[in-house]
Amino acid sequence: MRDLASPPEELNAALLAWYDVHARKLPWRVPPGAGVRPDPYRVWMSEVMLQQTTVAAVKDYFHRFTTRWPTVGDLAAAEDADVMGEWAGLGYYARARNLLKCARVVVADHGGRFPADHAALLALPGIGPYTAAAIASIAFDLRHTVLDGNVERVMARLHDVHSPLPGAKPELMALAETLTPDTRPGDYAQAVMDLGATICTPKSPACGLCPWRAPCQARVLGTAPDLPRKTPKKTKPTRHGIAFVGCRTDGAWLLETRPETGLLGGMLGWPGTPWVDSGDALPQVTPPAEADWDTLNGEVRHTFTHFHLRLEVRVAQLDIDTPVSHGQFIAKDDFRPSDLPTVMRKAFDLTRNAF
DNA sequence: AACGCGGGGCG
């Protein structure tokens, strides 16, 4: 870490001037200078969706959620299955479960309004240190410091921090806090994140366009593209399993709602075997109903956070009175493939030529 | 402190 030549006041003045001109236009954002605060409900919704997820992936989901449930009260009153189905495909499904929990707590304990208080926000389900600071600063213009991946990268480069993440988090947080201003902290938070997203990018940063190019230590030293350093991650093992896609003669599909916790928790899916390490044999291959199951050509390949999956898909037509050991039938007209998490939708797609 | 938890984009 090397000392900066410029004082914090100069740095954030330069950044805010840049932001006033170059702020990204985003569906959940109020442009700088508009003189109004954004709706905390929309700030919260966008920030939860943006956890571990790109702006491009979030946009359509944000529009659908806020159109279908315009206020936190509307969302709190929604059916669980409707919210999970609308979230399908966005990933990290605990976020959707916590989104609903949080909406209901805001209605029950806070009169349907998000608290303008960092500690109270932090106590809500699905809101951690980053999201609490984001809502407090962006929605309420309170002086709190956001530290997301963008800010970590910007701080590591600005100060040429070589210690690897995630261990370097406290050090980077301290540096970010030093730069957070008393005036316009909300715009400042969005500005530093925009800087990381558009200029100070992970690979080939556009240092020539950066409002902090002069004080940036990593630019001077040529280390910017290599920062922040990260501790190496483990390689992902591969697992395999079988999914059973059953369709009754009246068109109803045999599906199951997965357990509330764990992988794809609370989501709809096809019944199947457990997913075991490649090389290990599958335990008791028991179809969810007795039928003439046909194994499809090809397989589904999907990568989760911590393992690769190869999924064999078996299909069958099920008699109208077939007893079922796992799952329940969902009527043809009630089934939307878009309600499925991606791996299950891939399995469904593979069957499209089979039925 | 370490681990579980998706999906998309890029080369």
Next chain:
DNA sequence: CGCCCAGCGTT
């Protein structure tokens, strides 16, 4: 195809 990206909750 592998590699990169990256907050929250649980243990």
